[in-house]
Amino acid sequence: MKFLGLITGLVLAFLVGSTAIAAPARNAFGFNSGLISGFPTGSVRLTGGGAYDPATSFIHASGSFDCVTTVSQGQLTNCLAGEGVKWDADSLQGSVGFKCTGAAAEALKTATTNDQTVVLKANFYRAGDGEEESFHAVDMIVSETDLDPGRDGMQNVWIRAVGCGSALVHFNNSTP
Secondary structure: OOOHHHHHHHHHHHHHHHHHHHHOEEEEEEEEEEEEEEEOEEEEEEEEEEEEOOOOOOOEEEEEEEEEEOOOOHOOOOOOOOOOOEEEEEEEEOEEOOOOOOOOOOEEEEOOEEEEOEEEEEEOOOOOOOOOOEEEEEEEEEOOOOOOOOOOOOOOEEOOOOEEEEEEEEEEEEEO
């Protein structure tokens, strides 16, 4: 009887291990930004990370955020200074057009999801709103590379209608 249990255990371990090996590859990322700004009003602090798979549009990511100064334009309008608790991913995007300042003279740039950049829509939550999104499906970019090499400094994180910022970023890419 012990022998049968041992064989069953080994077969189950093999099957579970085979499933893990056959699982799709996922990219993981983590970041911490001190300040995202550039548009006429508002600045945001953002941190977080998660996993994503561009081939299947899978994303599971979240983190913390707060509005350092009041945002008065775009999807985060009325996020007041000191507000903000957390964010979570709504959906993975293939690409997005963006500007760091929103100035009419600034050229529109494009970021594309790959093994060094993740483009997503995120839900942002303020204290007091519970599990209801305070701001829904806000475009966001996190990248290991500079999103706007023409600007001084590193611009590797972005939020629509808030701007760009510098972040400590790490991507971990797995391949099958």
